[in-house]
Amino acid sequence: MTADGVSSTAYVYDGNNRLTEETKTVGQSSETTHYSYDNNGNTICKYTETISPATEGQTTEAYISAAGAAEEITSAGTDYIGTGFPETASPETPLPETVPEITTGQALSLEAQTADTGTDESSNEVNNDNSVTINEYNGLNQLVKTVTGDITAEYTYDGNGLRASKTVNGVTTNHIWDGDQMVLEIDGAGNVSNKYVRGINLIYAGEGANRRYFLYNGHGDTAQLTSTTGSSIKVYEYDAFGVEKNIDPEDTNLFRYCGEYFDKETGTIYLRARYYDPTIGRFITEDSYWGKDSDPLSLNLYTYCENNPIDYIDPSGHMPVKMLRNYFNLYRTGKINRDSVAKQILLMNIGNPYVGFHEIAQIFVGDKVAAKKSEVTLEYSIKAINDKGKTIKYEADVVKTSQFGKYVWEIKPLNGKDPKEQLELYKEKGDLALGPTYSDISGIKILSVNNIFSNDYTLYMGINFPEKGVATYYFYSVDEDGKTKELSTAAAKRICEDILFPMFYPIPMPMPMPLPVPVP
Incomplete structure (x- = not known):
């Protein structure tokens, strides 16, 4: 490039x-x-x-x-840079934690300043040192106003929780969405100020001579903007947490780190449910999901990507449980079809297909066991007091609440860990009964594979209910001749990584007229 x-x-x-x-x-x-x-x-x-x-x-x-x-x-x-080991070192000699800015070939100076950060009653960051920032929130804990020095920004939101507009020092910009992706911006007079054309990622913005094409690095960050002739307009570099290097205050492009919307007036990145501040590497408000004791990194409600922004992205501003439940509701209400929900869940977990597989199975098991006059909850929260008086939290995979009681199903991959110990715990601490068995679920399409060396094939997931309270998922492929082959979970993971990652994060290549890339 x-x-x-x-x-x-x-x-x-x-x-x-x-x-x-x-x-x-x-x-x-x-x-x-x-x-x-x-x-x-x-x-x-x-x-x-x-x-x-x-x-x-x-x-x-x-x-x-x-x-x-x-x-x-x-x-x-x-x-x-970041965490890791030098080539000549051993794992027993890890590097010290580095600071965000590294200066090469010059005298290095570090200046420390005392921060004075406060929080309101909802645990939202409300001010910092040097220039005081005052944030205001509505009853839904959405940021509605922020004032820093002589800059005042106000925000409104639609019924889906997406930002509908922002007004900076009296200048209003209205956001138009297609699902959870911004496609238009309209000024206060009703004129289109920005147009965004998308495929898997944002392809280009603007029209005519102002059209800018987006090229991405392996993390999904905007790495370069090009003109319609393929010439470079702007090159971007970031540290691991998204701090832009050599930032240009006159830059009008708003989609930068992780390909997400950058608010110049605050220096934060709008990630739908919350705002992320890359300079401190965290969100400015708490996550509505309180995390799991089994995953200590999830217990810090301000953490961005569990402090691992190299491997993960967080386009929703929520932890996976919130997203999982949203997708389940979309599928149950017919707003997203069978193939699409599996594909979207897998893409949201592209850094860890095992999590994607588990969540796909949760959605289809939840749909299978759902019935009239019942409520199905994925990642059902159970709280109990241990012998030391401490509150312990557990999450059961799928729980159905009906007039007859509450029933639980634990989901495992084929040949995975025996779930009986977990189920006994859920029965005791959550007063849950083991859910009944059901007929198999088959034909859950994960992805199609075009194989240049042999027949094309489609990767499928199936789910069975071998005993009460247990659901097991497995994988198989069907080629173009109709031949079926059983696959291990590890093999399915490798297929997804080999196919999806390069398609979702294509190798950056400048081109005169980029074309939309079909969603895999």
């Missing part, structure tokens, strides 16, 4: 189509970011080496020591 005819970016991928090197070259200087992965495809190390004539490859790393003092390390050509 070439920008402005001066700088260029080259990408290297391994045999599993995972990004391993990203080299950015400007003149005689270059910066190469290396990525390494574990056996499950998770990013375990990211580091950058910088080479320039002025520094002869020396880089400076800033970090905070265990004693709280600012420290720095100068090394010959290797600059470690």
